[in-house]
Each structure stands twice: as C-alpha cells, then as structure tokens.
Amino acid sequence: MKKIALAVTVLTGILLLYAAQDFPAWGDLQSPASASPVSKHFIADTGVDTEVPNMVTAVLADYRGFDTMFETVVIFIAGIAIIGILRRTGADADAPALKRENEIAAEPDLIVTNTVRLLVPVIQLFAFYVLAHGHVSPGGGFQGGVIMGASFILVALAWDLPKAMDRLSVDRAVMLAGVGILIYAGIGLFSMLLGGEFLDYAELSHVLPVSREMARYHAMLGVEIGVAFTVTAVMFAIYANLSTRGRLEGGL
Amino acid sequence: MSMDVADSFVGGFSLDLGFLAEASVETIHSGLSALDVCGMILASVGLVFFLGAAVGLYRFPDFYTRMHAAGKGDTLSSLLILLGFGLITLDDFSMVGWLLVVKLLAIVLFIMLTSPTSTHALMRAGFEDGVEPVTKGSSSKNTKKEGES
Amino acid sequence: MTVEGFTVFAGAALFVLMLPALYRVAVGPTSFDRLVAVNVIGTKTAVLLVVIGTLFGRLDMFVDFALAYALLNFVASLAVARYLNRTRSMPAKKPAKRRTPRKKKARAS
Amino acid sequence: MYPFLIFFLLLLNWVAFSGKFDAFHLGLGAFSALVVTLLSQDLLFSDRKKSLGDRLSEAGRFLRYALWLLWQIALANVHVFKLAITGSGQAEIAPKVVTFKTKLKSDFAKFVFANSITLTPGTITIALRGNEFLVHAISEATAKDLATGEMERRVAEVFEPEVAV
Numbered sequence: 001m002k003k004i005a006l007a008v009t010v011l012t013g014i015l016l017l018y019a020a021q022d023f024p025a026w027g028d029l030q031s032p033a034s035a036s037p038v039s040k041h042f043i044a045d046t047g048v049d050t051e052v053p054n055m056v057t058a059v060l061a062d063y064r065g066f067d068t069m070f071e072t073v074v075i076f077i078a079g080i081a082i083i084g085i086l087r088r089t090g091a092d093a094d095a096p097a098l099k100r101e102n103e104i105a106a107e108p109d110l111i112v113t114n115t116v117r118l119l120v121p122v123i124q125l126f127a128f129y130v131l132a133h134g135h136v137s138p139g140g141g142f143q144g145g146v147i148m149g150a151s152f153i154l155v156a157l158a159w160d161l162p163k164a165m166d167r168l169s170v171d172r173a174v175m176l177a178g179v180g181i182l183i184y185a186g187i188g189l190f191s192m193l194l195g196g197e198f199l200d201y202a203e204l205s206h207v208l209p210v211s212r213e214m215a216r217y218h219a220m221l222g223v224e225i226g227v228a229f230t231v232t233a234v235m236f237a238i239y240a241n242l243s244t245r246g247r248l249e250g251g252l
Numbered sequence: 253m254s255m256d257v258a259d260s261f262v263g264g265f266s267l268d269l270g271f272l273a274e275a276s277v278e279t280i281h282s283g284l285s286a287l288d289v290c291g292m293i294l295a296s297v298g299l300v301f302f303l304g305a306a307v308g309l310y311r312f313p314d315f316y317t318r319m320h321a322a323g324k325g326d327t328l329s330s331l332l333i334l335l336g337f338g339l340i341t342l343d344d345f346s347m348v349g350w351l352l353v354v355k356l357l358a359i360v361l362f363i364m365l366t367s368p369t370s371t372h373a374l375m376r377a378g379f380e381d382g383v384e385p386v387t388k389g390s391s392s393k394n395t396k397k398e399g400e401s
Numbered sequence: 402m403t404v405e406g407f408t409v410f411a412g413a414a415l416f417v418l419m420l421p422a423l424y425r426v427a428v429g430p431t432s433f434d435r436l437v438a439v440n441v442i443g444t445k446t447a448v449l450l451v452v453i454g455t456l457f458g459r460l461d462m463f464v465d466f467a468l469a470y471a472l473l474n475f476v477a478s479l480a481v482a483r484y485l486n487r488t489r490s491m492p493a494k495k496p497a498k499r500r501t502p503r504k505k506k507a508r509a510s
Numbered sequence: 511m512y513p514f515l516i517f518f519l520l521l522l523n524w525v526a527f528s529g530k531f532d533a534f535h536l537g538l539g540a541f542s543a544l545v546v547t548l549l550s551q552d553l554l555f556s557d558r559k560k561s562l563g564d565r566l567s568e569a570g571r572f573l574r575y576a577l578w579l580l581w582q583i584a585l586a587n588v589h590v591f592k593l594a595i596t597g598s599g600q601a602e603i604a605p606k607v608v609t610f611k612t613k614l615k616s617d618f619a620k621f622v623f624a625n626s627i628t629l630t631p632g633t634i635t636i637a638l639r640g641n642e643f644l645v646h647a648i649s650e651a652t653a654k655d656l657a658t659g660e661m662e663r664r665v666a667e668v669f670e671p672e673v674a675v
Contacts, residue, residue, distance in 0.1 A: 109376065109486075110638055112479065114621035115369040117553045119362075121546050123472060125520050128542035129527040130465065132535070137462050147469060150476050151550075157476070157483050167549065284404065292407050299414050302445070304591030309441065310421040311594060315433050317605055318425070319634060320648050321590055322437045326444050327629060328587040333411070333448050340404055341460045348461065351529040355464040356451070358526065359471060363444060366475040368628035370440055372635050373482035375646065378433040379636045381485060461529075 050216040052135045060140070061220040065199040068223075069184050072141075072230050076177050079234035083174065086246030108159045116158035123151040131228045135217065141224035145231025152236045161240055161249060170240050170248060173233035180229030187222050291339030298332030301325055315378055323371035330367075331360045405456070412452040415445055436481055443474030511562065512555050517547045557616065571668045578664065579626055586631040593632075593648065607636070608645045608653050612662060619669040626661055 024031030033039060042055055042063070052058040060068050131144030156164035168176075188199035196203035201219030202212040210218065240248055305325020312318045338356040342349045422445075425438035447467040454463025524539035525531075560568075593603060614620050624635040627645060632652030637644040647653035 109373065110617055111369055111372050111621055111624050111635065112483075114618060115365055115625075117556070118365065119475075120553050121516070121520060121550050122523060124546045124550060125523055125542060126468065126472070126527065128538075128546065129524065130469070132538045132542065133528065133530075136530075137465060139465065143469070147472065150473065154476055154479070157479050288404050292404070295407070295411055299411060299418070301587045301591060302415070302418050304587065304594045305441065306418040306421040308590055308594035309425055309438060311600070313603065314605070315431055315437070316634070316646050317603060317648055318434060319437055319646075320632060321594060322441045323628060323634060324583070324586045324590045324631075325594075326441055328583050330444055330448050333415075334451055337408075337411075337451050337455045337460070340408075341455055348529060351526065352461055352464065354526045355468070359447065359451075359464065359468050362468065362471050362475075363447070364629075365625075366471070367444065368625040370475060370478040370482065371628055372624065373479055373486070374433060374436055374440070375634055375636050377482045377486040378431070379644075379646075381433075 049213065050220070051213045052217055052220060054135050054137065056138070057134045057140055057220065057224075061134075061223050062199075062201065062216055065188070065201075065223065068227070069181075069188065069199070072181055072184060072227050075234050076181055076230055079174070079177055079237050082238050083170070083241055083246075086241040088246055113158045116154050120151050120154055123154070124148060127151065127228075127232075131224060132221065134224050135220065141227025142231055144224070145228040146235060148228065148232040149235025149239070152232075153239050156239065156243070161244055164236075165240070165248070168233070168236055170237050173237040173240075176233035177230045177237070180226045180231075180233065183226030183229065184223045187219055187226070191219070285343070287339050287342060291336040293336070294339065295333045295336030298329040298336060301332065302329035305329060316375070319371060319375055319378075323367060327364055327367045330363050334360050408452060408456045412449060412456065415449050415452065419445055432485070436478060440474065440478045443478070444471065447471040447474065512558050513547055513551050515562065516551045516554055517543050520546055556618065568668065575664055575668045579629065582626075582630040582661075586629065589631040589652075602649050602651075604649050606647055606650075606653055608647055608656065610643055610645070610657070611641045612643055613641075614662065614666060615670060619665055622669065623662060623665045626665065627656070630661065631655070 024033075028034065042059060046052060046055045046058045050058050050062055052062075127144045127148035129144075130139040130147055131141060134140030134144070152164050152168050155167065187201070187204075191200045191203040192198050194203040194206050201216040203215075204219050205212045205215035208215050208218060302325060305321050308321025308325060309318050312321055334356045338353045342353055419442050422438040422441045426435050426442070429435055447470045450463050450467040450470060451460065454460040454467070457463070520543035521539060524543055525536075528535055528539060530536075555565075593600065612620065612623065614623055620638060624638050624643070627633050627635045627643070632648040633656055634646045635643060636646050645653075645656060647656065
C-alpha cells in the first residue's frame with residue numbers, strides 16, 4: 001500500500017512538473033493574465049483610486065469586496081457547522097465527560113508554559129501588525145486572524161483549554177465571529193446609506209474627514225478588522241471543539 | 253565547501269534560474285562590500301553547522317541522540333545564516349535597513365526561545381511514552397520500532 | 402563569486418541539507434524521530450524564506466513570512482508533542498510492554 | 511506599574527515591527543499595544559513584587575549571562591558537529607540519563623536554567639518536577655560538565671542573587 005502511495009505521489013509530481021513547462025514565463029507581458037485589460041487597470045489605477053500601495057489587498061477588500069465578504073461568511077459557516085456537530089446538547093450535556101481510553105492527565109509543563117507566557121503577547125502584537133499593515137505589505141484580516149487565533153491555541157496547548165477559555169470562551173467566540181461579519185456588512189451598508197452602492201467605500205468621505213481615496217483606504221482597514229474578528233474566533237472555536245470532542249474541558 | 257564548486261553549481265542553474273537573476277538585478281548590487289563578505293562568511297559557517305546537524309540526524313543511533321543534533325545544530329546555524337543575510341542586505345545603513353536587522357534578530361530570538369522548548373516537549377513526550385534511550389554497550393535495536401508509538 | 406550567486410548557493414545548500422531530515426521523516430523508526438525531523442525542516446524553511454527574500458530584494462516582506470512560519474512551526478510541534486504526551490500507545494498493539502501512567506511518572510521523577 | 515511597563519515594551523516592539531513613524535500608524539500601534547496589554551498582561555512578569563530597579567539590574571545581569579550562553583551554544587554546536595562527522599566522535603557517544611536537584615526557587619529561573627541546559631553541549635532537559643531535573647547527556651564528559659553546577663550558579667546570580675553560593 002505504501003509503495004502504491006509513493007508511486008502515485010511521484011507520478012503526480014512528475015505530471016505537475018511536466019505541466020509547469022507550459023506556464024508563461026515569469027513576468028511575461030504576453031501571458032493571458034498580463035494581457036487582459038483588467039489587470040492593466042488594476043496595476044495602473046489602484047494607487048490612484050485607493051492610495052493603497054498593496055494591489056492584492058485593494059483587489060480583495062475593495063474591487064472584489066463582495067466576494068471577500070462571503071468568503072468570511074464561509075469561514076463563519078464552517079465554524080458553526082463544526083460546533084453544531086460536536087457540541088453536546090440536551091441530555092447529552094449532563095453526561096460525564098467522555099475520555100479517550102488511552103488518555104492520561106498531564107499537568108502543564110513548566111518550561112512550555114513559561115515560553116508561552118513570553119511569546120503570547122508578542123504574537124498577539126504581531127497579529128495586529130499583520131492586520132494593520134495589510135495595505136503596505138502582504139497580510140490582512142485572514143492572516144492576522146490566523147496568527148491571533150494561534151496565540152489563543154498556544155495558551156490552550158500549554159495549560160489546558162479552560163485557561164484559554166477564560167480569555168475567550170467558545171460562546172463569546174461565536175458571538176465575535178458574528179460581530180466580524182456585521183462589521184464588514186455594516187461598513188458596506190453604511191456606504192449604501194450615504195448614497196453609494198453596497199461596499200462603495202468612497203462615500204464614507206462624507207462622514208470621515210478625508211478624501212474619497214483615503215476613505216477607501218480606511219474602510220479597507222475596517223473590513224479587514226471585521227475579517228480578523230471572524231477568523232480569530234472561528235479558528236479558536238474549531239480548535240476547542242475538535243481537540244476535546246466538543247466537551248470543552250481538559251487539554252488537547 | 254569550495255568556492256569553485258559553488259560557482260559551477262550556480263552556473264549550472266543559471267539558465268533555469270535566469271528569471272531570478274533578472275528580478276534581483278536592480279536590488280543586489282554587483283560589487284562586494286566588506287559587509288557582504290562578512291555576511292557570506294557568517295552564512296557559510298551557519299551552513300557548515302547545519303551540515304553537522306543534518307548528518308547527525310542521519311547517523312545518530314537513537315531518538316534522544318538525534319534530538320541533540322536537531323536541537324542544537326538548528327539554533328546556531330539559523331542564527332548565523334539569518335545574521336549573515338542581514339549583513340548582506342544592510343548596504344546603506346538606512347533606518348529601514350536597521351529595522352530589517354532588528355526584525356531578523358527578532359526571528360533569531362524567537363528560534364532561540366522556541367527551539368529548546370519544542371526540543372524539550374518532544375523529548376519529554378518520547379521519554380514518557382517509553383522510548384528506550386540507547387546506553388553504552390547496547391545497540392540501536394533497543395529503540396522502539398514502528399507501530400508501537 | 403557574487404552576492405547573488407552565493408544566495409542561490411545558500412538556498413540550494415539549505416534544500417540539499419534538508420534531505421537527510423526528509424529521510425528521517427520517511428524512515429522513522431519512531432514517530433518522535435519523524436517529528437524532530439519535521440521540526441528541523443520547519444525551522445530551516447523559515448531561514449530559506451529569508452534567503453529567498455534576499456534573492457528577490459524584498460527582505461522587508463519576507464522577514465514577516467519567516468516570522469509567521471517560525472511561529473506556526475512552533476505551534477505545530479508543540480501541539481503534536483502535547484498530544485503524544487497526553488495519550489498513550491494503544492494497548493491493543495503491544496499490551497505486554499505498556500506501562501501504566503503512574504509507573505511512568507515514578508520513573509520520570 | 512507593571513501594566514504601564516508592558517504597554518511601553520509592546521509599543522517599542524510595534525515600532526520595531528512596523529517601521530512607520532507617521533501619526534496614523536503610531537496611533538494604530540498604541541491602540542494595538544493597549545488591547546494586547548488588556549488581553550494578556552497577566553502572562554508577563556508573574557512576580558509583581560519586585561521593584562522596577564530590581565528588574566533593570568536583573569535585565570543587565572541577564573544580558574551578560576546571554577553573552578556567556580551564546581558562547582556555550584557555539585561550543586555545543588562544535589561538539590555536535592564533531593560527534594556527527596568524525597569517527598572518534600561516533601565512538602564517544604555514550605548517552606545516559608542524569609537526575610539532580612536544583613537550588614533555584616522561582617519558576618522563571620528554573621525555566622531559564624532548563625532551556626540553557628538544552629542549548630549547551632550535549633545535554634537536554636527531559637523533565638522538570640519540583641526541584642528535580644531529569645537530563646539526557648550524550649556523553650560521559652558532558653554529564654560531568656553538568657555536575658560542576660557552573661551554569662546553575664550563573665543563573666542563580668542573575669535571578670536570585672540572595673540564593674547564589
């Protein structure tokens with residue numbers, strides 16, 4: 001069986017490498033992606049339209065904001081689905097906690113907990129940095145949210161789940177995930193109320209003391225924050241439910 | 253590691269990696285400054301230490317001794333390579349360049365803190381799971397075989 | 402030898418030196434051996450990202466990737482280590498040699 | 511007092527990450543540092559009774575210790591390199607598990623000591639329970655080095671000058 005798997009892997013690798021030869025050269029002006037007028041428009045006008053140096057963020061959060069909003073909703077639904085499947089409700093909820101037959105209790109390790117103590121604040125700050133600098137460097141809501149979620153997961157790994165749930169309980173995480181989507185959709189709705197279209201951030205310049213371009217810049221930060229809320233909360237909720245089979249106690 | 257081997261190695265790849273050369277032509281200047289040389293020496297020493305770790309990982313008799321190779325060879329070689337490339341990039345002593353070095357130092361600190369911790373965590377997990385350490389006189393057949401862990 | 406040539410060489414050397422670790426991942430013999438090797442490969446991937454960043458002249462971007470990668474590598478190896486520390490070998494596989502947790506603790510302290 | 515210190519340190523950290531000094535980004539940084547301080551300041555500095563002056567001198571001593579440790583790490587790598595590459599090194603491998611008791615009191619000092627053991631030549635901390643360390647040494651010589659207790663003395667000098675012998 002292992003040999004068959006190896007053969008399949010190697011074969012797939014060879015096939016992929018073979019297919020890679022047909023790729024257009026790096027930075028080829030004649031490749032379909034570069035030749036299309038859409039990418040020319042983005043490359044030429046992103047900076048003028050939005051004042052955002054990072055084109056990818058502008059495309060994701062502004063030009064294609066609708067798509068990204070529903071991507072966030074997809075993450076939310078994934079979280080809800082996992083919680084819905086794993087959470088113990090009704091008569092089940094009062095039953096004694098299920099133990100894996102091969103599970104033992106292990107007290108928190110002093111070395112691991114001290115390392116995590118030192119790291120978690122720095123990691124959380126790094127998450128905020130990735131979130132806030134999504135305009136300038138690669139990053140944004142999804143990445144920042146994952147790093148933020150990882151910081152809570154680290155706490156759960158080093159001590160146990162209840163210690164992490166003191167900081168962010170699963171109920172509050174679900175609420176936070178919803179709030180994230182509300183922030184995103186709320187900014188879109190607000191720009192609609194100001195006379196534009198849904199997610200037409202430029203209209204926000206009526207209430208913000210900035211130009212129409214800078215309004216798009218700041219609104220992008222706003223929706224990224226919404227995305228980060230959702231991703232952080234869903235990451236942690238999924239971890240908490242999967243690692244403990246939905247009983248939300250004990251460690252990994 | 254001899255320099256001409258390295259050159260021929262790079263030369264052999266230069267056709268395939270031509271696009272990389274194009275991409276970096278404006279950003280990496282061609283001349284060698286003292287800083288570049290220092291950085292290259294540091295990175296080379298780091299690579300040599302990583303060679304030690306890799307060979308140790310391959311040759312050592314059991315899980316615990318391999319852990320020694322992995323846990324130690326990893327930290328210093330990462331430190332040296334990162335600092336080496338920090339020096340190579342630090343051309344103009346601008347604010348941005350210094351901040352870059354600070355960030356590289358942050359990665360180094362991060363690795364210095366996390367590497368011994370994960371080494372210890374794995375070591376403890378292995379020990380408490382009953383992997384037998386090889387001791388003097390015994391051969392590696394004492395180590396646990398596949399499927400028992 | 403130019404800086405650029407050295408950078409390509411360093412990246413290639415890092416990749417080649419990952420191969421012994423990859424051998425450990427494939428061969429084992431215990432799952433802990435595999436984990437150690439995966440951990441080493443992960444750390445070196447963070448270093449490799451810095452090398453690639455130097456090559457492209459965008460180190461300011463790539464240090465962030467490297468930091469995030471090192472972080473996720475730590476989380477991953479810690480998670481697996483903690484998981485293995487909190488569960489024991491399944492008794493069905495080798496009942497004779499399985500120690501009780503209590504005995505193990507006595508031996509460890 | 512300590513929350514302010516943590517906020518300041520985090521802000522410094524933000525500036526190092528960000529590298530942008532305009533008011534908007536610094537404001538974001540101050541806000542982020544504030545949120546992180548509120549979220550997880552209880553994780554840093556578990557012993558809040560020490561005065562700031564004590565902390566400062568502790569940091570200075572730790573810096574000196576870190577330099578010494580860096581040298582030890584270099585030695586450790588040369589040692590592993592020798593064991594891995596040379597034939598005589600292969601013969602020298604004689605792993606053994608050593609237990610000993612430590613005099614260090616505080617958790618953080620024990621943590622620094624344990625990680626220092628892992629980083630220095632041929633020894634890795636396997637477990638740490640109460641005062642007892644369980645250390646895996648790769649050869650006879652490294653186990654002997656550990657038994658001299660020099661590292662423990664240095665760690666004690668940094669964190670617990672009153673206990674140091």
